[in-house]
Amino acid sequence: MHDKQGKALVLLPAHALLNLASLWRLTGRQLQPVSCQDARRFFTQDGLKTPWGQQQLLEMPLVIDSAVDLKHKNELWEPFTGLRFRVRDEWLKKAEYHGPLGLTSELIREHTPQQSDVEAITRALEHFSALRVRQRLEDTLSLPGFSQTTRKLIMLRSDPDGNIDDLLKVIKLDAPVCAQVMSWAASPYYAAPGKVESIEDAVIRVLGFDLVINLALGVAMGRIMSLPENMVRGGTPFWLQSVALAVFADHLARLVQSEQRPKPGLVYLSGLLHNFGYLLLAHLFPAQFSTLSRYIEANPHLPCTLVEQQVLRLTREQVGAWLLENWDLPAEVCVAVRRQHEPGYTGMHAEYAQLIHIASRILRELGYSDGPVEPVSASELLRIGLTPELKELAVESFLNNQEQLRELAHLFAQGHEES
Structure with missing residues (x-):
């Protein structure tokens, strides 16, 4: 100190x-x-x-x-x-x-009352500001709304019958999104053979439906709130951590050997948005956010959720999942974000939360995610349909594409700054 x-x-x-x-x-x-x-x-x-x-x-x-x-x-x-x-x-x-x-963690949790996420957010807002919540929470906060393109992307992401033709109709009407998709397709990360000639070429030949819609949604949501100034110093850059978890969790999902195998597209989106609640905490509690960052810096040996419970009586997972639910994102994504640090969770869509949890812990060992390092055991891998050998295969694939990964994270950050 x-x-x-x-x-x-x-x-x-x-x-x-x-x-x-x-x-x-x-x-x-x-x-x-x-x-x-x-x-x-x-x-x-x-x-x-x-x-x-x-x-x-x-x-x-x-x-x-x-x-x-x-x-x-x-x-x-x-x-x-x-x-x-x-x-x-x-x-x-x-x-x-x-x-x-x-x-101790027991003492912190003892002073955190049992309540729904909406009640927790409301109480925290009432405690830390002059705001008295009388209306629906989402109306009271006056959060920036979605653009028409973003709403269409969300509806399309939630539609099991959505296809590339539907996606092309949406992004062709939004010049910035079109330009961003073309930029992604030309990125060295995807190593597309030949020149990318058109938006159809970018989506159909290079990127594909799931990746384009997940990338576009991630950037569109990033436009709603800017990165805060008083973030934790020296932590993994926000978009690098988000993209790294999306990419690595997607690698793992494709290797899972289980009847309840999570869908890679939804896993990718869950990883991309896993830390979105951090931006929302800065938006909701600007006066307390600097103090929160200093507490996190002073306690690198503890999970951020525990620090946030002590400082705000509220976690990024609670506010992040609440916001995603209000934006009508798929239930699998909302559960993954809300329960990502609860390895014992066995409720609906638990396979998504468990996969994001395991992927995040592995990335901490590799230096791509913040938080205390907790090596993943073979038994934990087995519970989600993986083996140590499959895990190492995913790690090898992830580490072999570091330059491209950082380029992709740069594209996200650049798209956020330009929005």
């Missing part, structure tokens, strides 16, 4: 959330987390690999959570770099502050 007075080192149990408000009260300082890039640079210094350097690290001003048992041998773990080493008892005796700083 740091402020105008300099740096400080905060120690707390590895399962606990660092409550910044408690830290500020205890120290009387407005300590903020350093960015993850700065943390990585600092904790990868060669000197910290030696006992002498580790002792020097703990000569910094120390703030220790009262839940840390100083009478037992402690191992220090730094979550950004994975640095671990044993701490000698005498190194911790010079702490400047000692007090309650951490919150």
Whole structure:
């Protein structure tokens, strides 16, 4: 952590959330987390690999959570770099502050009332703003509406009989979407043989129905809310994470060996929109969003959902799924977004949520998704109809196309900026 007075080192149990408000009260300082890039640079210094350097690290001003048992041998773990080493008892005796700083996941959930997503959103809005919700929530928030093209795309995406001819009729009437589709088709990612001559050529020969409609929907929805300025520093770029999950989950879906095999097109869309609630949180809570980002930076060892429950009493999955439901997206996509961090979920369309959950965890290991790294076991893969060998096949295919993937993410971001 740091402020105008300099740096400080905060120690707390590895399962606990660092409550910044408690830290500020205890120290009387407005300590903020350093960015993850700065943390990585600092904790990868060669000197910290030696006992002498580790002792020097703990000569910094120390703030220790009262839940840390100083009478037992402690191992220090730094979550950004994975640095671990044993701490000698005498190194911790010079702490400047000692007090309650951490919150357990059980305590956070205990203070989060059981309620529907709409009730949770309404209560959070009433708590954090002067707004008093008297009408239907979606009317009260006055969220930007869809363009006519976007509404047609949603209806077409939800229509099991929709076809390429229907899609061409929609996108031909929207010049920006047409230009974007042509740009995608010409991208090195798809390596189309020969020159792409027309929008029909782009859709039929290069991209196909599912991909065009998913790409177009993703960009159209991205136009509704801009990327916030106070995002988590050093995190995976928003569109790179979204596109990476869409592409990788699609790879996995095509390899699933199960009777309840999810449809790749809906899986792709679920991955593309899995983090859309993050943009909505910034839109709904602009005053609190910067604080939320600092909390996430201070707690990289915990899932964002837990941090959001503590700061806002609301998660991006709740608001994201609520919005997608109000936009009448397919139920499979809404469930995947809402339940993506609930591996135990077994309700309707659970196969979509479980696949997105597994794909996201694998991407964290590969550095393409934010959140704590939790390796996926063979038994977890088996539950969704995959094996370690099939997983490695999907990973290999994903890693072999990194340049094209980044180009595709750039096209998304570019389309968002130009909209």
